[in-house]
Amino acid sequence: xxxxxxxxxxxxxxxxxxxxxxxxxxxxxxxxxxxxxxxxxxxxxxxxxxxxxxxxxxxxxxxxxxxxxxxxxxxxxxxxxxxxxxxxxxxxxxxxxxxxxxxxxxxxxxxxxxxxxxxxxxxxxxxxxxxxxxxxxxxxxxxxxxxxxxxxxxxxxxxxxxxxxxxxxxxxxxxxxxxxxxxxxxxxxxxxxxxxxxxxxxxxxxxxxxxxxxxxxxxxxxxxxxxxxxxxxxxxxxxxxxxxxxxxxxxxxxxxxxxxxxxxxxxxxxxxxxxxxxxxxxx
Amino acid sequence: xxxxxxxxxxxxxxxxxxxxxxxxxxxxxxxxxxxxxxxxxxxxxxxxxxxxxxxxxxxxxxxxxxxxxxxxxxxxxxxxxxxxxxxxxxxxxxxxxxxxxxxxxxxxxxxxxxxxxxxxxxxxxxxxxxxxxxxxxxxxxxxxxxxxxxxxxxxxxxxxxxxxxxxxxxxxxxxxxxxxxxxxxxxxxxxxxxxxxxxxxxxxxxxxxxxxxxxxxxxxxxxxxxxxxxxxxxxxxxxxxxxxxxxxxxxxxxxxxxxxxxxxxxxxxxxxxxxxxxxxxxxxxxxxxxxxxxxxxxxxxxxxxxxxxxxxxxxxxxxxxxxxxxxxxx
Numbered sequence: 001x002x003x004x005x006x007x008x009x010x011x012x013x014x015x016x017x018x019x020x021x022x023x024x025x026x027x028x029x030x031x032x033x034x035x036x037x038x039x040x041x042x043x044x045x046x047x048x049x050x051x052x053x054x055x056x057x058x059x060x061x062x063x064x065x066x067x068x069x070x071x072x073x074x075x076x077x078x079x080x081x082x083x084x085x086x087x088x089x090x091x092x093x094x095x096x097x098x099x100x101x102x103x104x105x106x107x108x109x110x111x112x113x114x115x116x117x118x119x120x121x122x123x124x125x126x127x128x129x130x131x132x133x134x135x136x137x138x139x140x141x142x143x144x145x146x147x148x149x150x151x152x153x154x155x156x157x158x159x160x161x162x163x164x165x166x167x168x169x170x171x172x173x174x175x176x177x178x179x180x181x182x183x184x185x186x187x188x189x190x191x192x193x194x195x196x197x198x199x200x201x202x203x204x205x206x207x208x209x210x211x212x213x214x215x216x217x218x219x220x221x222x223x224x225x226x227x228x229x230x231x232x233x234x235x236x237x238x239x240x241x242x243x244x245x246x247x248x249x250x251x252x253x254x255x256x257x258x259x260x261x262x263x264x265x266x267x268x269x270x271x272x273x274x275x276x277x278x279x280x281x282x283x
Numbered sequence: 284x285x286x287x288x289x290x291x292x293x294x295x296x297x298x299x300x301x302x303x304x305x306x307x308x309x310x311x312x313x314x315x316x317x318x319x320x321x322x323x324x325x326x327x328x329x330x331x332x333x334x335x336x337x338x339x340x341x342x343x344x345x346x347x348x349x350x351x352x353x354x355x356x357x358x359x360x361x362x363x364x365x366x367x368x369x370x371x372x373x374x375x376x377x378x379x380x381x382x383x384x385x386x387x388x389x390x391x392x393x394x395x396x397x398x399x400x401x402x403x404x405x406x407x408x409x410x411x412x413x414x415x416x417x418x419x420x421x422x423x424x425x426x427x428x429x430x431x432x433x434x435x436x437x438x439x440x441x442x443x444x445x446x447x448x449x450x451x452x453x454x455x456x457x458x459x460x461x462x463x464x465x466x467x468x469x470x471x472x473x474x475x476x477x478x479x480x481x482x483x484x485x486x487x488x489x490x491x492x493x494x495x496x497x498x499x500x501x502x503x504x505x506x507x508x509x510x511x512x513x514x515x516x517x518x519x520x521x522x523x524x525x526x527x528x529x530x531x532x533x534x535x536x537x538x539x540x541x542x543x544x545x546x547x548x549x550x551x552x553x554x555x556x557x558x559x560x561x562x563x564x565x566x567x568x569x570x571x572x573x574x575x576x577x578x579x580x581x582x583x584x585x586x587x588x589x590x591x592x593x594x595x596x597x598x599x600x601x602x603x604x605x606x607x608x609x610x611x612x613x
């Protein structure tokens with residue numbers, strides 16, 4: 001029971017790191033980016049390929065996955081995403097679906113469609129018997145790392161100059177621009193960091209979530225649930241939504257495997273019908 | 284009160300003017316019948332195109348006319364297909380009765396789920412429509428004693444079509460099937476045409492353009508959204524029913540995200556908001572599909588994605604208005 005709860009928390013933390021970039025893009029640019037999962041997949045594949053082909057250790061791969069996808073994100077933001085900000089939501093949706101289709105088939109073409117496995121270093125394998133409850137070492141690692149990241153994010157947003165600039169741009173891009181903030185640079189940096197976090201999440205999650213070319217499609221709805229249920233105005237909203245989703249999903253699949261994802265989807269629809277702006281949105 | 288009468292008749296005549304038949308509209312219908320008469324070897328393809336066209340026209344009703352962005356329109360398509368297939372296997376194999384069942388079932392589902400899309404932003408609506416389709420996918424997957432699970436429902440055998448002009452049995456070459464689908468598509472277009480040129484259709488466009496203003500001049504926004512969503516669901520159910528009846532099976536893939544995304548693309552290729560966009564888009568899409576997947580069957584999705592990305596960056600409205608290609612500015 002406690003193990004289950006812990007697995008749910010680990011899963012939720014992972015989803016949070018994967019989806020937080022999406023929350024920021026959506027809140028900041030009002031851009032519905034269905035291709036967010038493609039960045040996560042990129043991070044996952046960077047890690048898997050570096051480990052299996054070049055023998056790079058796991059811990060070194062994580063920052064590389066982060067930086068690699070962040071650069072990719074910055075590049076795509078500059079070239080492809082920017083013209084789409086002013087377009088209607090329908091266009092943005094179709095555009096990002098197009099990107100997803102391209103990413104899925106490109107990975108399929110270059111790497112192959114099989115599931116990729118990741119070999120964790122020995123010190124992350126196995127379980128720790130704490131208080132008679134088995135806790136996977138790797139799950140614990142995920143929780144600690146994602147927890148640290150969350151605290152760091154919250155600190156950057158709440159305490160630093162960049163954070164206050166970012167919040168100002170989210171609240172009103174035009175006024176922020178009028179006050180002399182370089183909003184488009186802030187957009188790009190944020191997009192890059194968000195993509196990088198997705199990449200890091202993808203790298204961390206390759207062992208837990210599984211990694212194959214359909215990853216962006218499979219988890220797209222999960223990321224969107226985190227964002228739409230959590231709201232886009234705070235960081236705590238998506239965090240709580242991700243934890244809720246993680247626990248509900250793990251517990252649902254354990255207790256009623258027959259219903260599977262059914263519970264999660266129904267819960268999401270129910271929440272969105274009652275609170276269309278998300279559970280934790282500011283009024 | 285005295286000038287009420289002339290202003291209503293002015294409105295009526297303006298409606299009548301916009302509802303007048305244009306030459307190109309007749310040309311679309313003529314092309315549909317000519318395609319069937321002149322291309323007997325391509326009947327299977329024509330059948331596919333007619334079904335996709337009907338599906339896209341149903342999406343146009345909610346997207347082009349009411350402005351609802353849906354990522355889960357396949358829910359109704361698949362539901363109609365399963366309804367038709369189950370009816371044919373369990374009750375009777377008359378195609379028209381089966382189609383009526385598919386339409387009715389999807390309409391009920393549409394009416395029920397329309398209540399979920401009334402509130403919220405575009406994102407909420409995307410999520411809810413996507414969620415409904417995913418739930419149906421899960422249900423069809425798990426209730427395998429009814430739906431056949433991942434194997435789908437196979438071996439749906441249809442009886443002959445009983446029409447006033449005689450009995451027509453479905454044949455392998457798809458002559459009867461394509462005629463059947465084309466006739467249903469034409470009927471649906473006529474109904475939709477009548478609908479969008481009616482005061483109801485005009486009020487839908489009003490609420491699409493400015494929902495607040497529409498409700499402040501006294502239109503009931505919710506009622507209209509429920510109505511149009513239900514009608515669109517019924518049309519999509521008809522398309523799904525046709526597919527199940529003419530192909531003889533229904534599978535999980537019908538509820539898949541791919542379907543919903545593809546029908547959006549079909550509609551966007553043809554252009555939204557003038558009713559025939561779905562038909563034109565379906566022709567272009569299916570021909571593209573045939574050409575590209577003959578060349579690279581496994582990676583056809585890549586080119587589809589590239590096409591979408593490029594199309595969205597240059598602006599989708601330019602595709603249907605080629606004369607604006609070389610003009611500057613939007």
